[in-house]
Amino acid sequence: SQTIHQWPATLVQPVGSPLSLECTVEGTSNPNLYWYRQAAGRGLQLLFYSVGIGQISSEVPQNLSASRPQDRQFILSSKKLLLSDSGFYLCAWTRGRGTGELFFGEGSRLTVL
C-alpha cells in the first residue's frame, strides 16, 4: 500500500534561519507531488507541484523553494525564514494524470519567531 510521510512534525525557527521540510512517498512510482501551506484558520495555498524528477512548478513567488531529487522525494526549503512563513505545511501526492484523490502527509507545523 502507498504511504506518505513528512517531517519534522513541528518546528520552531528564528527569523532568518534556513528551513528544510522533507516528504517521501512509498508504494508507488512517478507520483505528482504537491506542497501546500495553510495559515491559521485559513485555506490551503498551493506553493509548488511536481510531475517528475527535477520538474518544479511554483505557484506563489516567495522566499521558499522546492526540489525533487528523487522520484518519491519532495523537499521544501528556505535560505532565510520570514515571520510570514509560519503555518501548517502539507505535502501530498496523487497518481499522475488521473482522476485519483490527493493523499496528504501528516503535516508540519512551522512557527517562525
Add this chain to the structure above:
Amino acid sequence: AQKITQTQPGMFVQEKEAVTLDCTYDTSDPSYGLFWYKQPSSGEMIFLIYQGSYDQQNATEGRYSLNFQKARKSANLVISASQLGDSAMYFCAMRELSNTDKLIFGTGTRLQVFP
C-alpha cells in the same frame, strides 16, 4: 484561470439535519475533477468524495453526496443526517486533467453541528 470559491466561512446545523456546503469553480479545461475534503481540528485531511467533469450522475459516498451542476459550475456538498463528529473545516478542490496537474483548494467552510 483556475479558481475555486467557497462563500460560506461558517455554517451551523443541528444534529440529524442535512446541510449543504457551497462550492463554485471556474476553469477553461473541459476535463477536470472536483473533490471535497474534511479537516478536523487534528489537522489531517480526509478525502470525502470525488466528481469527474464527464460523470453523468452525482457522486455519493454514504452520507455525503455531491450536487454537481455543470452549467452553473457548482459542486455543492450535501451531508445528510449530520453528526457531532461532522464538525470540522470542509474544503472544495479542483484538479485540471487536460492541461496542468494543478490541484487547488477553496478557502473552506467551518461546519459546526450542535445537539
